[in-house]
Amino acid sequence: xxxxxxxxxxxxxxxxxxxxxxxxxxxxxxxxxxxxxxxxxxxxxxxxxxxxxxxxxxxxxxxxxxxxxxxxxxxxxxxxxxxxxxxxxxxxxxxxxxxxxxxxxxxxxxxxxxxxxxxxxxxxxxxxxxxxxxxxxxxxxxxxxxxxxxxxxxxxxxxxxxxxxxxxxxxxxxxxxxxxxxxxxxxxxxxxxxxxxxxxxxxxxxxxxxxxxxxxxxxxxxxxxxxxxxxxxxxxxxxxxxxxxxxxxxxxxxxxxxxxxxxxxxxxxxxxxxxxxxxxxxxxxxxxxxxxxxxxxxxxxxxxxxxxxxxxxxxxxxxxxxxxxxxxxxxxxxxxxxxxxxxxxxxxxxxxxxxxxxxxxxxxxxxxxxxxxxxxxxxxxxxxxxxxxxxxxxxxxxxxxxxxxxxxxxxxxxxxxxxxxxxxxxxxxxxxxxxxxxxxxxxxxxxxxxxxxxxxxxxxxxxxxxxxxxxxxxxxxxxxxxxxxxxxxxxxxxxxxxxxxxxxxxxxxxxxxxxxxxxxxxxxxxxxxxxxxxxxxxxxxxxxxxxxxxxxxxxxxxxxxxxxxxxxxxxxxxxxxxxxxxxxxxxxxxxxxxxxxxxxxxxxxxxxxxxxxxxxxxxxxxxxxxxxxxxxxxxxxxxxxxxxxxxxxxxxxxxxxxxxxxxxxxxxxxxxxxxxxxx
RNA sequence: GGCGGGAUAGCUCAGAUGGUUAGAGCGCAUGAUUCAUAAUCAUGAGGUCGCGAGUUCAAUUCUCGCUCCCGCUACCA
Numbered sequence: 001x002x003x004x005x006x007x008x009x010x011x012x013x014x015x016x017x018x019x020x021x022x023x024x025x026x027x028x029x030x031x032x033x034x035x036x037x038x039x040x041x042x043x044x045x046x047x048x049x050x051x052x053x054x055x056x057x058x059x060x061x062x063x064x065x066x067x068x069x070x071x072x073x074x075x076x077x078x079x080x081x082x083x084x085x086x087x088x089x090x091x092x093x094x095x096x097x098x099x100x101x102x103x104x105x106x107x108x109x110x111x112x113x114x115x116x117x118x119x120x121x122x123x124x125x126x127x128x129x130x131x132x133x134x135x136x137x138x139x140x141x142x143x144x145x146x147x148x149x150x151x152x153x154x155x156x157x158x159x160x161x162x163x164x165x166x167x168x169x170x171x172x173x174x175x176x177x178x179x180x181x182x183x184x185x186x187x188x189x190x191x192x193x194x195x196x197x198x199x200x201x202x203x204x205x206x207x208x209x210x211x212x213x214x215x216x217x218x219x220x221x222x223x224x225x226x227x228x229x230x231x232x233x234x235x236x237x238x239x240x241x242x243x244x245x246x247x248x249x250x251x252x253x254x255x256x257x258x259x260x261x262x263x264x265x266x267x268x269x270x271x272x273x274x275x276x277x278x279x280x281x282x283x284x285x286x287x288x289x290x291x292x293x294x295x296x297x298x299x300x301x302x303x304x305x306x307x308x309x310x311x312x313x314x315x316x317x318x319x320x321x322x323x324x325x326x327x328x329x330x331x332x333x334x335x336x337x338x339x340x341x342x343x344x345x346x347x348x349x350x351x352x353x354x355x356x357x358x359x360x361x362x363x364x365x366x367x368x369x370x371x372x373x374x375x376x377x378x379x380x381x382x383x384x385x386x387x388x389x390x391x392x393x394x395x396x397x398x399x400x401x402x403x404x405x406x407x408x409x410x411x412x413x414x415x416x417x418x419x420x421x422x423x424x425x426x427x428x429x430x431x432x433x434x435x436x437x438x439x440x441x442x443x444x445x446x447x448x449x450x451x452x453x454x455x456x457x458x459x460x461x462x463x464x465x466x467x468x469x470x471x472x473x474x475x476x477x478x479x480x481x482x483x484x485x486x487x488x489x490x491x492x493x494x495x496x497x498x499x500x501x502x503x504x505x506x507x508x509x510x511x512x513x514x515x516x517x518x519x520x521x522x523x524x525x526x527x528x529x530x531x532x533x534x535x536x537x538x539x540x541x542x543x544x545x546x547x548x549x550x551x552x553x554x555x556x557x558x559x560x561x562x563x564x565x566x567x568x569x570x571x572x573x574x575x576x577x578x579x580x581x582x583x584x585x586x587x588x589x590x591x592x593x594x595x596x597x598x599x600x601x602x603x604x605x606x607x608x609x610x611x612x613x614x615x616x617x618x619x620x621x622x623x624x625x626x627x628x629x630x631x632x633x634x635x636x637x638x639x640x641x642x643x644x645x646x647x648x649x650x651x652x653x654x655x656x657x658x659x660x661x662x663x664x665x666x667x668x669x670x671x672x673x674x675x676x677x678x679x
Numbered sequence: 680g681g682c683g684g685g686a687u688a689g690c691u692c693a694g695a696u697g698g699u700u701a702g703a704g705c706g707c708a709u710g711a712u713u714c715a716u717a718a719u720c721a722u723g724a725g726g727u728c729g730c731g732a733g734u735u736c737a738a739u740u741c742u743c744g745c746u747c748c749c750g751c752u753a754c755c756a
Contacts (some may be wrong), residue, residue, distance in 0.1 A: 618755025
């Protein structure tokens with residue numbers, strides 16, 4: 001049974017307002033969503049395209065603290081940069097709002113309240129770090145301490161940025177509050193959880209049985225999660241930045257961002273159409289489509305649907321066409337490492353070239369796997385495809401029509417068989433294009449549109465109107481008429497992808513009221529219709545321009561390397577007493593083997609002169625078990641034993657960490673007896 | 680280690696419920712052409728479809744094992 005839809009609600013992932021938007025965001029989410037929205041609108045369908053900034057959460061609160069401003073200052077800054085750059089880039093949101101809006105606060109707490117009242121949550125109490133001076137619980141990011149792995153003194157409660165390990169606050173050695181600097185205490189706190197496990201059965205049915213048509217990456221990721229079994233997830237946090245939990249006894253608690261953010265789609269819809277927002281979210285004949293990146297698959301396919309279902313009155317997404325990631329010049333895009341092409345900078349560096357980036361990001365979109373953006377490819381696609389094929393055809397058609405017919409559409413007389421064949425191809429483009437767009441295959445769809453220009457170029461080359469004009473003006477007229485009809489068709493076909501260029505063609509041909517349904521027709525421009533003077537659609541991009549951009553990235557890379565190569569700052573002085581508490585020894589490795597089912601762990605048997613001991617060490621990625629046997633190493637002998645993967649580790653092997661994260665085990669320069677103390 | 684995604688021409692990617700010559704664009708070579716931003720058009724070269732085994736009359740397509748890349752996840756005293 002195929003569902004019938006009468007309107008489409010398109011959402012695009014809410015960008016996190018702790019930085020500007022980069023090409024990875026665009027290629028993964030906003031460009032495809034915009035293409036889809038424009039396409040449906042052109043077809044005359046009822047469409048709503050929702051966007052907005054995601055402005056809560058710990059990283060923003062922390063960034064504000066670091067810069068000595070309020071979280072609101074941070075999100076204000078980036079919200080407006082992001083909003084402006086989307087506008088300038090031609091992303092046609094019906095609304096671009098934010099999760100700090102009044103509407104959102106009302107909507108999100110209303111949503112929570114409803115779930116609270118209908119018993120959708122479970123309450124749980126747990127122990128968390130509390131800052132007695134600041135009188136608040138500390139979010140993971142608000143606790144710093146020594147990383148148990150690499151010893152970095154400034155590790156966060158959720159992650160150590162020096163070694164990349166993810167941590168829990170309880171892992172930190174010598175935890176400190178990032179707010180007051182005091183040692184936090186463990187204190188009980190109550191939180192609400194969404195019991196995803198209770199939703200597992202219908203989710204399995206709905207996705208695994210009901211949505212086999214979803215993209216393989218999306219379907220596969222969902223299946224993976226569902227097969228593993230779902231766990232309850234906390235929906236609240238102890239934090240002062242966010243939507244307050246709207247129940248008694250929840251002072252100092254806010255909604256967890258992952259719960260808060262997707263409700264933003266709903267809030268923004270309400271803000272956009274306060275009168276009739278419900279039809280977009282509650283009527284079965286609305287098609288809800290989430291455009292997201294692969295990092296968001298689980299939230300949009302499992303968690304958010306569970307929230308909507310628990311609420312009871314909302315529809316579920318019909319599709320979630322998630323894209324993979326875009327890399328930049330071979331490396332992962334990273335906001336913190338400044339490894340990105342920022343949209344607002346691109347718009348400054350390449351004024352009027354929105355469509356070039358839209359083209360490149362669509363043609364090379366990471367639809368099925370991660371892809372790489374390179375400036376060389378950007379240049380090649382512009383020069384060899386946009387300029388040479390698309391722009392060139394339009395220019396040829398315009399110039400020839402001016403040359404022979406004074407810029408007026410000539411009369412189309414009798415068609416030859418060859419004409420008809422060409423026109424048939426034109427019609428075929430329409431169905432191919434629609435088929436691909438309807439199935440979220442935008443990369444392929446763009447090729448179809450490009451094919452239209454190729455058909456035009458071939459037609460011109462075969463007909464040679466510049467020769468024919470000397471002998472047969474009537475035939476030349478027909479040919480040029482058809483070329484201009486193809487040009488008008490190009491304006492339609494490219495509008496979802498390259499709206500600025502489509503607009504320019506419309507200006508050149510003085511024809512603005514083109515509709516999608518007219519695609520494939522050859523009566524779009526009447527004989528005698530007057531054209532604008534020819535102007536180029538695209539211009540070549542020179543090597544210099546590209547080299548500048550590459551240089552900019554090389555500079556970033558160099559700066560990053562310098563930063564990374566710098567030795568970590570020295571830690572605070574300690575008393576000799578503290579040092580002497582440590583019992584560091586030399587031991588000889590007598591046995592060494594991998595720990596089963598662990599990638600990083602080696603299990604070592606050490607001759608310590610005291611009868612031997614077992615130590616586990618996370619060096620399996622850097623050493624083969626065989627090459628260590630017989631070596632003398634240094635280890636901390638009196639570290640409290642701890643069980644890892646069921647094996648008790650009695651100490652810690654000392655290693656030095658290189659800039660690239662590789663580990664070098666420390667070995668005495670001379671042979672000493674096992675058990676010798678290191679002083 | 681578990682799970683998911685990927686591996687097809689120099690590059691970026693399509694594709695096949697298994698069936699004679701595996702496709703596109705770019706790049707490359709040759710030719711044609713000059714209306715056009717030295718753009719276009721035609722032709723061609725280029726692929727043991729990641730590796731190994733199995734099922735089959737037939738596998739690049741199905742099954743199993745392995746390798747490498749990406750992601751989620753466990754592990755790093």
